[in-house]
Amino acid sequence: MKATAIYDKSHRWIMFGRDPDKVGGIIDTNQYMIITRNHAFILDPGGIELFSSMLASILHFVPLDKITHLFASHQDPDIISSLGLWDQTLPNAKLMAPWMWEGFIRHFGCENIHYVSLPDQGATLRLDEVEFEFVPAHYLHSSGNFNVYDPQARILMSGDIGSALEKDGSPLFVDNFKEHVSKMQLFHQRWMPSNTAKNAWVERVRKLDVDILAPQHGRLFQGDDVKRFLDWFESLEVGLAKEGEYMSEKKIELT
Amino acid sequence: MAADLENPDFYVVAAVAAADLSAALEVAEDVSLAAANANAIGHRAGEAARGFRPITDFMDEVARDTIRLVRDINQEALAISRVSIRKMRSDTAWLRFENVKKRVNNDTTSRSLETVLERVSLMIREEHQLVERHLRNLMALLDEVELRMRAVRSVAASARVEAIHTGDYRPHFESVAETMDNAAEIIRERVLRNRRMFEQVELR
Numbered sequence A: 001m002k003a004t005a006i007y008d009k010s011h012r013w014i015m016f017g018r019d020p021d022k023v024g025g026i027i028d029t030n031q032y033m034i035i036t037r038n039h040a041f042i043l044d045p046g047g048i049e050l051f052s053s054m055l056a057s058i059l060h061f062v063p064l065d066k067i068t069h070l071f072a073s074h075q076d077p078d079i080i081s082s083l084g085l086w087d088q089t090l091p092n093a094k095l096m097a098p099w100m101w102e103g104f105i106r107h108f109g110c111e112n113i114h115y116v117s118l119p120d121q122g123a124t125l126r127l128d129e130v131e132f133e134f135v136p137a138h139y140l141h142s143s144g145n146f147n148v149y150d151p152q153a154r155i156l157m158s159g160d161i162g163s164a165l166e167k168d169g170s171p172l173f174v175d176n177f178k179e180h181v182s183k184m185q186l187f188h189q190r191w192m193p194s195n196t197a198k199n200a201w202v203e204r205v206r207k208l209d210v211d212i213l214a215p216q217h218g219r220l221f222q223g224d225d226v227k228r229f230l231d232w233f234e235s236l237e238v239g240l241a242k243e244g245e246y247m248s249e250k251k252i253e254l255t
Numbered sequence B: 001m002a003a004d005l006e007n008p009d010f011y012v013v014a015a016v017a018a019a020d021l022s023a024a025l026e027v028a029e030d031v032s033l034a035a036a037n038a039n040a041i042g043h044r045a046g047e048a049a050r051g052f053r054p055i056t057d058f059m060d061e062v063a064r065d066t067i068r069l070v071r072d073i074n075q076e077a078l079a080i081s082r083v084s085i086r087k088m089r090s091d092t093a094w095l096r097f098e099n100v101k102k103r104v105n106n107d108t109t110s111r112s113l114e115t116v117l118e119r120v121s122l123m124i125r126e127e128h129q130l131v132e133r134h135l136r137n138l139m140a141l142l143d144e145v146e147l148r149m150r151a152v153r154s155v156a157a158s159a160r161v162e163a164i165h166t167g168d169y170r171p172h173f174e175s176v177a178e179t180m181d182n183a184a185e186i187i188r189e190r191v192l193r194n195r196r197m198f199e200q201v202e203l204r
């Protein structure tokens, strides 16, 4: 698992991803860890297949007893199906996740970790000198969904928003926005169900000071590309699927 | 990282051990650099440093070997962690099947569960053996590093003696000997710590 510091000042943001040991057939994901003076906070810790690589990578930066918080933006398996193993590894940690998914996420195994429900309107969390914000991002794509905003580092961890489906080993940051659009258009149109929710989110995020927009798949956006992304996303019609795909008379026969 | 060892889950220990070794890797890389520097100085010093040349050659070789060995150890530790996690998942699956089996009183169902249980048991045995094999490899590699570090320390001692004959370059070569000695001590200490980590936990 490759680990890269994307912010390294009073506290640190480490991004993990581009795992060369990843088993075939699973989508590549970005995991993030924030390290403050006394805490480490893992955002979207990832799927069960990634657990051993994640654990090994994380230990390069912090001892286990420093990891006090986990965050799951929503209930998807690529986000949090590793929970059962974290639960045995970090029995005293807290998991911050949408209230509406509690009964679902617990199916991954959550006997020791304390589930902290995030209310719909969002919440804040202070770790040492940093106050993080859980920004509502409902229906993007999950109906109960949050981003994490760090006003000091000016980073918005945006979960599936801004995600792109890319080849293994692609660079960390978007370097040509126009070219990047083709890698994320279908994902946003098909996975994101609501234009209303999308526009409300764009409006919300425009009020934040964001230098890096860090999605859970694909490349990160920095500087002007954040604004370009917001403009592009605002004008994109979502909740679409090509009609032919599911309106066809002919049923596909499976074996 | 004492807290991790209080609750000695094997997969955690192996992952901690792997991370701990990356420091040894940095030290070995420093030695490799020091060897290159010493070589450069040796060329400048010419005849005065003749006795030193085999020493810098040795340093360079041992640094390269150590880097390779530590990388291999790291891979073994990661494999131990990975397979232990897999085994833990198999253990859980076995317990669940066993639970179901206890609850059914129908022979056919019971027999079909028996087949599943046997298959999982076999998998658990294989995973256990695999962990043990990686553990043996790891221990053998740790031995090799330790042996080399002992050799480095004795070469460092003769390097100190040799440095006396290098005239104006003496401080340079003395510091080379010092670097070598310190690095060997740090690496040896890491290796010992690694060994102890694994010895303190039993595979469940």
Ligand SMILES: [Fe+2]
Pocket (backbone or CB within 6 Å): A074, A076, A141, A142, A160
């Ligand atoms: Fe998702």
Ligand SMILES: [Fe+2]
Pocket (backbone or CB within 6 Å): A076, A078, A079, A159, A160, A216, A217
């Ligand atoms: Fe995702």
